[in-house]
Amino acid sequence: MPDTRLSFKEMCAKFDVTPRTLRYYEYIELLEPEKEGRARWYGPREIARMTLILRGRRFGFSLEEIRQWLLIYRQKGTKPQMQAWLDLADRQLAELDKQRKELDVAIADLRALRDTAAKEI
Structure with a gap:
């Protein structure tokens, strides 16, 4: 997984979240995807953070x-x-x-x- 990068759309699909949710997590600085022009790329760090974020939400944090x-x-x-x-x-x-x-x-x-x-x- 070291070379894994997901596009914005792939990230939404992988974690079953809306584009609005993903943008909001970026806005409040929970996620910091790499940006190439208008494209966003999510690497292993952001994928791990998203896993922790969703787990935390499930636990009520x-x-x-x-x-x-x-x-x-x-x-x-x-x-x-x-x-x-x-x-x-x-x-x-x-x-x-x-x-x-x-x-x-x-x-x-x-x-x-x-x-x-x-x-x-």
Whole structure:
């Protein structure tokens, strides 16, 4: 993969994102593709960053949190980045656990109301 470069269109297809999303990630400095005239080329670094961005979004991190986390690597290296990741992950795990508990309560309430309504029919 060292020589792999994807065009703008290929990058959108590979990651199943819209052109608008890809342009926005570039605008907020999450991605920095090589530019040749109007063409954009995404190398291994940008492909890896996009993988991390989408993974972070799936875990519920904001784009700003992801941007800051990626910036740590550039400024301070791997170890500080991993420590920042652990801190972010611990915080997000606690938030997801809280959301799961709230969903469990909502599901139990809805199920009880549904069962009550079903009995009345």
